[in-house]
Amino acid sequence: MIGAPLAIEGLSVGFGGAPVVDDVTFDVRPGEVMALLGANGAGKSSLLKAIIGLNPAASGRILFDGADITRLKPERRARLGIGYVPEGRRVFPGMSVRDNLEVASFAATVPRTRLVERVFDLFPQLRTKSAERAWRLSGGQQQMLAIGRALMGEPRLLLLDEPSLGLSPRLTAEVMATVRAIAAGGTGVLLAEQAALGALETADRGVWLRLGRLEARGGAPELRTLLTADSDFPGNPLATGGSDL
Amino acid sequence: MIVAQLLVNGLALGAAYALVALGFVLVLNATGAVNFAQGDLVMAGGFLAVALAGSLPVPGIVLLPLVMGLMALLGLAVSLLAYLPLRNRPPVSVFISTIAVGIILQNGVILLFGPEPKAAPALFGATTVSLGGLVIPEQSIAVIAVAGLLILGQHWLFARTQLGRRLRATAQDPEMARACGIPVTAMIALTFAVGAALAGAAGLLLSNQFFVTPSSGAGLILKAYIAVTIGGWGSVAGAVTGALLIAAFEVVASATVSYSAATAALYLAVLVILTFRPQGLFGEAAGARA
Numbered sequence: 001m002i003g004a005p006l007a008i009e010g011l012s013v014g015f016g017g018a019p020v021v022d023d024v025t026f027d028v029r030p031g032e033v034m035a036l037l038g039a040n041g042a043g044k045s046s047l048l049k050a051i052i053g054l055n056p057a058a059s060g061r062i063l064f065d066g067a068d069i070t071r072l073k074p075e076r077r078a079r080l081g082i083g084y085v086p087e088g089r090r091v092f093p094g095m096s097v098r099d100n101l102e103v104a105s106f107a108a109t110v111p112r113t114r115l116v117e118r119v120f121d122l123f124p125q126l127r128t129k130s131a132e133r134a135w136r137l138s139g140g141q142q143q144m145l146a147i148g149r150a151l152m153g154e155p156r157l158l159l160l161d162e163p164s165l166g167l168s169p170r171l172t173a174e175v176m177a178t179v180r181a182i183a184a185g186g187t188g189v190l191l192a193e194q195a196a197l198g199a200l201e202t203a204d205r206g207v208w209l210r211l212g213r214l215e216a217r218g219g220a221p222e223l224r225t226l227l228t229a230d231s232d233f234p235g236n237p238l239a240t241g242g243s244d245l
Numbered sequence: 246m247i248v249a250q251l252l253v254n255g256l257a258l259g260a261a262y263a264l265v266a267l268g269f270v271l272v273l274n275a276t277g278a279v280n281f282a283q284g285d286l287v288m289a290g291g292f293l294a295v296a297l298a299g300s301l302p303v304p305g306i307v308l309l310p311l312v313m314g315l316m317a318l319l320g321l322a323v324s325l326l327a328y329l330p331l332r333n334r335p336p337v338s339v340f341i342s343t344i345a346v347g348i349i350l351q352n353g354v355i356l357l358f359g360p361e362p363k364a365a366p367a368l369f370g371a372t373t374v375s376l377g378g379l380v381i382p383e384q385s386i387a388v389i390a391v392a393g394l395l396i397l398g399q400h401w402l403f404a405r406t407q408l409g410r411r412l413r414a415t416a417q418d419p420e421m422a423r424a425c426g427i428p429v430t431a432m433i434a435l436t437f438a439v440g441a442a443l444a445g446a447a448g449l450l451l452s453n454q455f456f457v458t459p460s461s462g463a464g465l466i467l468k469a470y471i472a473v474t475i476g477g478w479g480s481v482a483g484a485v486t487g488a489l490l491i492a493a494f495e496v497v498a499s500a501t502v503s504y505s506a507a508t509a510a511l512y513l514a515v516l517v518i519l520t521f522r523p524q525g526l527f528g529e530a531a532g533a534r535a
Contacts, residue, residue, distance in 0.1 A: 052424050078426035086424070092417045095410070103410035104425040112407075153426055 004029050004063075005081075005157045005188045006051070011060035013043070013050045013212075019058060020046045022212040028157060028188040033179060035199040035206035035220065036192040043212040044192040045087055048159045051190070052084040053077045064157065079106055083150030087161040087192075089142040091149065093135035097126055100134050100145055104152040112152075119148035122178060140171040147178065158182060158189045164198065176202040200224045250379055251496050257385035257454075259492030260392030264447035265465050266472035266484040267399060268440035274416040274479050275436035276328060278339040284466030285347035286323075286441050290316050290448025291457030292354050294365035305368040305449055309391065312449050313442040320441025324434040332433075347462060354459045362456035365449050388450045395446055396485060399439070403481075412436055471511075475518050476525050483527030 004027035013021035021043040028034045036044050049055040051062055053074035062070045069077055078084070092100050101119055105112045120127040123144040129137060134145060143163055150158055160179065164172040179202055183189045193199035200206055200220040208216040208223065216226060265287050272280040294305065294312050301308065327342040368387035373380050403409035414422040415432040423429050447465075448457065468491055475490065476483025494514065498507035518526065 054420060054424060074423040075426050075428050078424055084424040086421065090418055090421045092414050092421070094417055095413055099410050099413070102407065103414045103422075103427070105407075106426050149425065 005065055006190065007061075007063040007066075008047075008051070009061040009063065011047070011050065011062060012058045013046050013055050014058045018212075020212050021050065021209075023060065024207075024209070024212075024214045025060075026207050026214065026217060028190050030156065030188050031183055031186045032204040033183045033189045033191055033202055035196070035203035035223075036190055036209065037196040037199060037206055037223070038194070038209035040194060041211075042209040044194075044209060045161050046212075047209070048084070048086075048161050048190065048192055051077075051159055052082055078153055081153065081156040083153055083155030083158045085143075085146045085150045085158070085160045085163060087165060089139075089146040091134040091137075091142050091145050093133065095134060096131050097134060097137070097145055098130040100149055101126075101152050104149045107154055110154070115152050115154070119151055122151070122181070123148055139166050140168070140175075143167060143171075143175060144178075147175070147182075151182070156187055158187050159192075160189060161192045162194065163191070164193060164195055172198065196227055197224060200227075247500075248497070250381075251500050252493065253379060253381055253385060255493035255496035256489070257388045258496060259489035260389050260396075261447050261450040262465075262468055262472065262488035262492050263396060263485040264392055264443045264450070266469045266476070266488040267396065267481065268443035268447070269466070269469040270473050270479065270481055270484040271399075271436050271443075272440045273473065274481075275412065275433050276332070276339070278328065278336055279343070279470075280323075280328075280437075280440065281340060281343040281466060282323060282327070282346040282350065282462075283440065283444055283469055284462030284464070285350040286316065286319070286444035286462075287448040287451065287465050288457055288459065288462040289319065289350050289354065290441075290445030291365055291452030291461065292358055292363065292448075292459075293445065294449040294452060295358070295363040295457070298366045303366075304370070305366045305453065306387070306391070308366065309368070309446060309449055312445045316445025316448075317438040317442040320438040320444075321434050323441065324437035328437065329430065329433070347466075351459045351462065358459070360459055362458045363452065364456050365452040367453050368450070382454075384453055388454075391446070392450060395443065399443070400481075402439075408435075412439075471515055474525060475515055477527035478525060480525065480527040483525055486527065487525075 006028040009025055011021060011024050012019045024047065036047065038044050046055055050057050053072060057070050061068055064080055064082065098116060101116050102112050105115050125141055126144055126148060129141060134142065137145060163175050167175065179189055179191060191199055191203060200223055203220045205219055206223045207214055216223065265283065269280060269283045290312055293315060294308055297308050297311060323346055327346045328339055331338040331342055367384045368391060370383050372383050374383055374386060403413055411427045412432050412435065414425065414427055415429050419429045472487030472491055473484045476487030491511065494511055495507060498510050
């Protein structure tokens, strides 16, 4: 069996009141895409932020390569090999495309320029815009930049929060193909998406969150069948007229 | 000829003001907080240069790195004591804490040096240079050159180095910077250190020609604030340009009308600029202003 770079054990996240993530357990293996699904407000973004360390864990453990990172600072987690692409991209707007990439590099063994070239090979559009300030890029280009920036740390785990949000279907397909290519290189990917069926086309496995609790888990085909066949499934976007595509 | 002479004087004064404004805007960008102690840090830098000159009788240019290094340490202390413990509190807490730092510096300097004005040594010498009919103090040329080099050095640091990229990323989105592996707390402390080092340099440069008193900081922070406001809140280039404009205005207006009238005219000009360009001369959009 392949070891999991990420294991979440009974994790809860809260901000004083009711937990927004409640006793969640799952893992992400190297080279697989794990879909983190659920409607708006299910706790997906809060969970990703807890994994990178921007939200404190109320209880439970986060293990990365078997080591407990639950109390580590976000910068330490990033340097261990966790890349984070937040909802809304959050590129550094006043910095050039190249600077956005270079700033996120901290590998001592690989030259920064080579890492930048790797990102440009993955997203050729960024090469032509390398001197452009990030705020001038289109939404799709900013998404590519945000993913590229996360790759500069050569992550073994990539956290993606709603990468298809605001993108056209064609761009979404491009981004998802890139996500598959990244996973094929051995990186574990945790892909948070409201658009469940679209995400399950890219993912190997998935977990379904509803109001912070894990309602279902399984292989992508299995979850897809569950969502399409069971309109009574709690929080099923196909039954509630949600935004799933 | 007189106008040219005044412009050279204005450029020398503006170059020193630019260092004050630069230190102010760097901290502002990195933390979102106004460091009201920046003027008093300039004053402290001036007195530090005076104190060092008392025990080391060397030209100011030799003292400059020492003053900047010691002031950088003071900047680190300010960040550790007056900013970092309050960073998650409302902005007004940082305003008050930096005002308190300024008051501590003023009173500390009064205790150590007394209230009398002091002068730091010239950078190189006190002679004048004749250039095409202009008589330019050597100190003015040295101030322009040193301040210019420091501004270029700051630009190089921020634009061309990995440390500078990390400082800029921290200023633009500290939370995302942390998620990119950047030690944000260290970056903020370092920004305070750079800001205080620039303040120290400005203090040394200004206190030779214009003397320094324990209360000098109040006027300087006001000018830095105005420079950053008319330049465009948060714009580094705008802060430098704003400082140069203020100095040119002060020198030229003071030569033609009284100093009081020139000061009144300066504030009137600021009002006019802000009426027609509320975002400042180089600002792209109005941000949250303190």
